[in-house]
Every structure is written in C-alpha cells, then in structure tokens.
Amino acid sequence: MPNRKNTTLDIEQRLLIDAIYYKYHFDFRGYAQASLKRRLQAALIHFGCKTISQLQDRVLHERETFPALLEYLTVQVSEMFRDPSYFRALREQVVPLLRTYPSLKIWVAGCSAGEEVYSLAILLREEGLLERSLIYATDINPAALKKGEAGVYDIARMPASTENHAQSGARSSLSEHYSAAYGRVVFDKSLRKHMVFSDHSLATDSVFSEVQLVSCRNVLIYFDRELQDRALGLFKEALCRKGFLGLGAKESLLFSSHAASFDDFVLKDCIYQKKAVL
Incomplete structure (x- = not known):
C-alpha cells in the first residue's frame, strides 16, 4: 500500500x-x-x-x-571563481580561440547573484578581451539579479574567492577589482558596464542572441530530464558555429538528445564545443 x-x-x-x-x-x-x-x-x-x-x-x-x-x-549558492580548474581551462584553452572573434558575447545562464559573471569579467580583463565583450547574465530571481547588478558582496567571502582566483591562473590580485568598506566589497563599475542582467527562464523563454560561450553551471542538476534537454537545446541554438558550452562538475551531455551536436573539449572540466556542421 x-x-x-x-x-x-x-x-x-x-x-x-x-x-x-x-x-x-x-x-x-x-x-x-x-x-x-x-x-x-x-x-x-x-x-x-x-x-x-x-x-x-x-x-x-x-x-x-x-x-x-x-x-x-531558486538555489542561490555560488562563489567567485568556483571550481578554479574550470576557469583555468577557460583561460588556457578556450580564450585563445575566443581571441579570434572581433567581438564576444557570453551568456551566463542561471547567474544567481552574479559571482560567476564578475569572475568571467575579471578573467576577460586579465586576458585583454573585456573591452570587446558583453556578458548576458540571466536568472529567474529578481532579487538575485538586483544583487548582481549592484556588485556588492560580503567581505568575509573574499579570502576564499581570492584563493580560487589565484588557482585559476590569475594575472592580477582580486583586490584590484573591488573597493572595500563597512564589511562589504563593491566591484568596479568598469566591469559592470560589460554586463546585462536580465530575467530569463530556461523553462519558458527563447534564445535572445547568438553567443560564443554559454556558461551554465550547477543549474541543470535541479531540472528533470525533459527540462535539461530544453535548456541544452536553447544553448545549442544560441551558440555560434564552434562556440563553447561550460557545465557544472556534476553535469554532462552524456544522456542528452543534443549530445551529438557537441564535441568534448575539456571533458574533465565539463567544457564542450558545438560542432562546425550539424
């Protein structure tokens, strides 16, 4: 019974x-x-x-x-340069190919309060690509998007973030990119001008732009198989020919109906490349 x-x-x-x-x-x-x-x-x-x-x-x-x-x-758990090996793989193996584009558009899907968005912006600045980049940061939580737009975080989180940043192959000190006061840090406005925070649902909304990189990490694990496939279909549609997709450490394309549209690029860090011909 x-x-x-x-x-x-x-x-x-x-x-x-x-x-x-x-x-x-x-x-x-x-x-x-x-x-x-x-x-x-x-x-x-x-x-x-x-x-x-x-x-x-x-x-x-x-x-x-x-x-x-x-x-x-909605899950609002993140940190700056979370899983540093992912950012190191982007820096060392993806960025050299992104350099070949005259301008860059990047989509961070399920951006939460923006920690990954700022991490990517700092990485792009260190690699000399930020000035020709635009990062679309999307989430369904209006409060999280507002926090991301503000770029204000608890200073107590910075020591761990600084260590993550260093392990990602940093070319600067993380403290160079923010100012600190009253127990908070505020990231530079010069970073924020390359970001667009916007409401977008992977469950109901459509693709809004062609991009060279989609980073959607630790989001698909909260979806059932059907919704995972829908989201991956959106990413495939948004990505340009030979564009890159980054997923979370516990996520994979292995059982997706869209797996055949991608090649493994840095498999250990869950980075895939859209095939040139589908």
Whole structure:
C-alpha cells in the first residue's frame, strides 16, 4: 500500500507548483521534485505553515509571500571563481580561440547573484578581451539579479574567492577589482558596464542572441530530464558555429538528445564545443 502521507505531500506540491505557474508565470514543473520537496520543507518552517496547502493559500492571497518563497525555490549558492580548474581551462584553452572573434558575447545562464559573471569579467580583463565583450547574465530571481547588478558582496567571502582566483591562473590580485568598506566589497563599475542582467527562464523563454560561450553551471542538476534537454537545446541554438558550452562538475551531455551536436573539449572540466556542421 502506498504511503498516504507521502502521496498527499506529492499532490500538495504539484498543486502549489501549478498555482505558481498560473498566477505568477514562474514554471517549476520541470524541476527535480525531490529537490523542490527539500526546499519547500525549509520554506514551511520559515513561513510557519504546517502544510504545503497552507503555504499555497498564502502564495495565492498574500502578494508579499511569493517573492519570499522564490528565495527558497531558486538555489542561490555560488562563489567567485568556483571550481578554479574550470576557469583555468577557460583561460588556457578556450580564450585563445575566443581571441579570434572581433567581438564576444557570453551568456551566463542561471547567474544567481552574479559571482560567476564578475569572475568571467575579471578573467576577460586579465586576458585583454573585456573591452570587446558583453556578458548576458540571466536568472529567474529578481532579487538575485538586483544583487548582481549592484556588485556588492560580503567581505568575509573574499579570502576564499581570492584563493580560487589565484588557482585559476590569475594575472592580477582580486583586490584590484573591488573597493572595500563597512564589511562589504563593491566591484568596479568598469566591469559592470560589460554586463546585462536580465530575467530569463530556461523553462519558458527563447534564445535572445547568438553567443560564443554559454556558461551554465550547477543549474541543470535541479531540472528533470525533459527540462535539461530544453535548456541544452536553447544553448545549442544560441551558440555560434564552434562556440563553447561550460557545465557544472556534476553535469554532462552524456544522456542528452543534443549530445551529438557537441564535441568534448575539456571533458574533465565539463567544457564542450558545438560542432562546425550539424
């Protein structure tokens, strides 16, 4: 006999996700349900709700509830130069090929609060490419996008970020790119002028530009197989001929319907190159 409690929880969760989609047009229906369940359990504690149905009632009738819930439904865990070997591989093996383009467009999908965006901008500056680059930074969380646009982070995170930066093959000190005061760091406006932060959903939106590099790391792991394929299809469509795709350390093209469209480029760091002829 099925566990009646779990069945009820599953039904409540599906109804909440549907309610969010129809009222707010945020589509979490293709997200991994086990991961959503864990985040919703934390949200129940925060909102003081005993059941997901109680939370759904508040989401539908209290305007301020959904933006707060969105902080739980979207994963906002990142750091500067996270997984330094990925950035070193970009620097040493991808950048030499990016130099051949007269201008560069890069898409950071699921950018969270912008740490990876600033990391890429600093790397491009160090390699002499920033002035001809534009980085599109997209996410579904408006609060995260606002943080990214501000470029303000907790100074306590900088020692780890500085170490990551050094391990990425840095050509400068990370502190050269920000100013510090009152327990916060503010990254240079000269970096921000090469960034466009914008709302974009991999579940519902379309491609908006041709780019030479897509970096979408530690996002697909929260999607089910169908939504992963949709996102990878968007990346394939956005990438120019022989453009590059970077994924997270636990992500792969291996079981995707789009795998045949890419060649392994730096497999250990999950960097792929779109084939010249598809």
